[in-house]
Amino acid sequence: MSTGRARVLELAVLGHLASAPMHGYELRKRLNSELGAFHAFSYGSLYPCLKSMLRRELVAASTPGDGAVRGRRSRIVYRLTERGRDRLHELLSESTPAATDDECFGVHFTLFGRTRSEVRLRILDGRRARLLERLSALRERLGEQVQDPYAVELNRHRAAAIESEVDWLDALIRQERRCAERSAGAGVGLPPHQGASTHTDSRR
Known part of the structure; x- marks a missing residue:
């Protein structure tokens, strides 16, 4: 996945997790339903993005054993960290030409309520x-x-x-x-x- 596409996916993930913690499957469903530009995204692109964000401490992961969500034993739940909120604020403050292209504009627009x-x-x-x-x-x-x-x-x-x-x-x-x-x-x-x-x- 290109750097620009990875960046806009990161923005979309951070924006969704800012509303509530969720597991990867739910996150992918929301991206697909709310952001048409992501209809072709799959686990193959979403999960590397989440792993990168975990390494950079933008998100944190928990399992049902941690008491985060009951009844979903095999699913990891992701939530935004303070560093992730700072990163989201940074991305939402950008108005570069990339923010106006076909892939990025829709994502930025859905997050205008935070912009x-x-x-x-x-x-x-x-x-x-x-x-x-x-x-x-x-x-x-x-x-x-x-x-x-x-x-x-x-x-x-x-x-x-x-x-x-x-x-x-x-x-x-x-x-x-x-x-x-x-x-x-x-x-x-x-x-x-x-x-x-x-x-x-x-x-x-």
Whole structure:
């Protein structure tokens, strides 16, 4: 797994464990159900990540024999340590270009409730700029004289998907700026029911 993919998986794991301790199977299920970018992740990628985090003391592990969880004899339960919370805070403070790519953006977005307002805005603005560059390149392709008709239709479909996500981001950015003015960055920028749907699948 690439360094960038490992980093975003680490962020997702830390974010989930910040809510509650859980065993690896439950953690993988939540990643798969809540973060579409992780639908292909398996034990082969999750458990090396957890082992690395254990070595770095970002998480701690316990077994039912330790009295952590009863009735699940063979499952190790993972919980966040103070060092892990510090690492999560560090990752959530980042607004690098990597945070706006297709794999990372969805993970950061699901953790916006733990992210400062100014960081949320930088990530949203960065994602919007990235998509506009992608849209410009697609429009150039559509303007070419000779193209396979199916390639044209595919590019039109991709352009429409990007335009839809840009519109969605514009609405989010306006909402975030209004919330920032009211609360100076405290709390979540969106009501819970508005944060459930993300548009993170606009591919090249």
